[in-house]
Amino acid sequence: MEAIPTASLLERWRDGETDAFAALIKRFEEPLLRHVRVLLGPDGSCEDVVQETFLRLAQKPPAPHPDANQNPSAGHGALAAWLHRVARNLCTDEMRSTSRRKQREQAVAPAEAVSGGQSSVDGADTRAAVRRGMDQLPSDQREVLVLRLLDGHSYQEIAEITGRKTGTIGWLLSTGLVALSQILAPMMGHTQSSQVRLGDVR
């Protein structure tokens, strides 16, 4: 865990210490950007949304978690959940006010159509290929994958952020992961999915 507990930073910012606020930005900008990017797509207003999220943290910071002193990770988790929820809501507003989602879906469609071409991707393009692979997943799977694999949130925390049940999170994560593994299979030199056969056997 970080040197200074998140909850103390929050407390200090509530007292008006701008350094603490800067530290909070440093601590959360990466996961937030990642999360927002998943929801809105790589282009455009992701940074707007994250900036706005921090602005809200500045204007109206949430109450500290009551157990934060005894349990630093609870304090961290609580603020993380709050920030992700705010960011997520802003994204929804963003998507609602645009037909972005539609455009996104259309933009992704051609990639799906030629996804067989991924076996020829060379090493330098792996990163782009993984991104494209992620982009082919439905956004709810993508979001859960990012929150879990890259930001290390627990199922419980993800459930809190996204307003879903933990059971659903496990299911989304699993379907998303399997789907992604199938998309990326040519790149990783593995065979095609065994899921269907697995289903037949059992």
Added chain:
Amino acid sequence: MSTHHPLLEKLTAVLMNEADEATRSEIKAALASDPLLAAEEQRLRATIAIVQTELGDGATLAPQRMDDLMESASSISAARSELRTSPHGWSSLMRAAAAVVVLSGGVWTALQFADHTQVLITDEAGQDERIASIARANLLGQLAFQQANPRRPSNGIDAFVLGQYKSLADQERYLQLEDAHLGTGIASDEVTEEEIEEVEGSVSLGLAVAESAPVGGVVLTGKLGEVRKGSSLGRFGSRSAGGGGGGSSVTYPGPVAPGALAPGTPVFSKKTGRPGNQPSRSSVGQTFYFSPSTPQVSVDPGASKGSRVVGIGGGAESRSRGSSDKASVSKGRFYGAGNTSTSLTAEEASRLGGLGYSGGGGATQGSERKSELMRESAVGRSLRNDGGIIAGKVKRSSSERREQPTMQEDGVQLGAHDFFLGDRARKDDVEVQDHEVPVKPVRVPIRLDPFQDTVDLRYQDARRRCGVGSNDHLPDLYQHWWGDNPWELTYADSQATFAADVDTASYGLARNRLLKDELPGRAGIRTEEFVNYFRPDLLAPTNDALALSVEMAPSTGRDGTDRWLLRVGVRAKEIQSWERDPLALVMVVDISGSMKHHDRMGIVKRAVARMLDNLDARDTLAIVTFNTEAKQILPPTSVAARDAILAAAEAFTPGGGTNAALGLQLGYEIAAHGAAPDVISRVVLLSDGLANTGETDQNKILESVRGHLNQGVHLNTLGVGIEGHNDTFLERLADGGDGLCDFVDDDRAIQRALGDRFSGAFVPVADDVKIQVEFNGRQVVRWRQLGYENRSIADASFRDDAVDAGEVGAGHQVTALFEIELDRGLVYDGTPLATARLRWKDPKVGGQDNSLRQATERSLPVMAQDALAHQGSTTAGYRRAVVTAQFAEFLRRSVHARSDSVTELLRAAQDLMNDRELAVDEDTQELVALIKRAAALGLEEAQLSNPVQAATDDLREIEHVCRQLDSLPGRMGAGDRNRLSAARRQAQERLRQAIIEDEQRAREAAGWSQDGILVVQEQGAADRR
């Protein structure tokens, strides 16, 4: 799409370190034995690794943004207090971005519309005219559709009509049996045809009231003048169901008291002195008298045929004249007369409802009250027979409600007759001179065939009931006819305003019924409570207490108009337990004798324990118990002392009466004592809801704690083990106490009420929540709201903060649905289709002056492009809301659902299961199962109405549409006018035909031959039908 293997989900959980011990060993074993799974595991691990290495980049905000943020932070830090109160703002950057987006969206939509672009409307007058002509076209289109697709009637006999015939048949048999028994009867051939005619013309009332049983049949003759004044019940027949002493056990204050009439006593009847009235006889007990001067006869000399029918409805008629226009009263009476019972019990009424009449069961909230009133007055008359009281009730009713036939009245078609005749009788009352002449008893056999007259009268009455008076408020009329919200012309009314409702009891009740393999009755199905039952699907706001959202998609318009379904959703802020203010709860626990049963005390104790799970050391809990008396058994105690609280709860021992008022008063005192700013103070009443000692009127109980209410103490009520059907007491208490009412009857319900919905029930986020949707008359031709029939508030009250509305708790979601009809040809002009507005106040907190609370208002436009963008990709929550609302409309036997298909509903419900979120949601699974169950129980058949009702409804719809057309500006073309009259004529003819067929079936079923002769059967034969 192949289904996802559960084993893969478990494998993922293991890889993610989220699996429990059992799952880990299961997967370990499976991996060892199954190479396919092992290969899958390898690939998943590799995928995780590649994602983490490739995508785990250190993304950061651009330096410029960081600087901006820090600048904001500095100024916020410097002037925190001002900025804290600044509106949750979008940065100017965001606003600019949004503007660009909206702009491009507008362009895009304009392009979409360009395909069927016609004219761009600019001038206002032309606009109105155009809207009117579109509305006209839509309305006429609806009529054309309706003509082509009449309502679906069942083939069942109008059971009420059959009852009439049976009753007549019984009377006939009774008379003949009496003849045989006494051996003094005059054979029919001894009476001339002429005499029979006379008798037919005058005897009917006697028949109707003589009834079939050999005892107690009483006919009264009374004075018209007195009846008219409403001071007397005058002439009517009654038979006590108890037999034996019959009607004589009841004392009537009318001019003639049946109790005074012994069998064989000659009855004096009035002679009206009008031409055409023949002296006749009246019947009492074992001797028959026919009373010529019964008003039905005397009224209209030329209507001797009509008078026979009166015999069927006889008893009722006199009542209807007590007040000017009380169809509901006369109906009750009528039913009594026709079925040898003087009062219409609730059970009978609901049976009628089940027979396909739209009213009987008191189908809708709008008419329930009336139905209740009707029952009351029927009972009042038959038991107390207090004319004054009845008149009072009627009067009250008429001042509150318009004097129009209601749904219930349709439930009793024959009630129509007396209604109809009542008017005629009234007219003649003026001229009547009362003479009393003794009537010499003469016995005759009676032959009655009411067929043609009945048809005439039923038809005339039915038409009368379809009529729309010039003063009628159309939406009200619609509600009275069908109990549903009508289609409103946006031109005439563009706003829907209603209070938020988070109750869900209606759904639970319907579910209980369905699980018992019964279709729930129409009454008590509230569409909004169905829709709001489910877990929220909208995103919770983080800044505001409430967030507004809209979603729209095409609806399946049955008549080819352009119909859309708009969902307006309100989602309350989620409050994590660590974010909420401390709770000071006072539990007021019913430990009366009735709580001994059905493990109610056990439920209470488990509920207390479950509640404690949601509380922590910040919170306090006090416990008051009450039976005949109230006492505090636990002072406000920190929840840290959990064991002490549980021990106190363990000590509950039930016994004694239920003095809820005392318990609540004590509870409120304790709560008010602990009230403080930033503390949520709540009284929680746990009871089986049957207050029986002390004050039992919830309004008075609330009055006694009113002062504490204003101190911000809320009241939650929790019904214990009462299956949701005895909920009025607790529900009204909670409504008045600014809290929620819930029910717990098993552990699942405890979990739902005190676990899942805990913060919603105990942590309020908004008070007096009102929603208003204003439709744009340029684009929306007509609209209707699904549900919220009894939550509607005046449009003008939306911004009147003194007007009370609903409370919404943390995490709640309120959904309202509207069906709207768009003008397809209209060019999109950039204005919204509708604007949804939301207004609320912050919840009361301790010590705060109520009047200081500011209201917040938000609004959201419904843009055409939003709907278009979402076409075919509605959210799962939207689809579920639509399916749920449609299910509720079916269960309500809503007039709007009559032409919908249950098969479609089933398919839509099944489609919900294709959504991943919904497929794993227990509540949705249950919904789908319930819909299937309802379909299997005959949901489709339940929509069918009897042919007469169906034809009546069709005619009503035409009349309604005609009136709407009249209200539009401009003139209707001659062709349209002709089409309209043709449609009306056709509908009238269909109605007449339906009545004829119904009568034919009924008379045959009752044993009348084609030529109007009653085929007398052995005793009991008719009963077997």
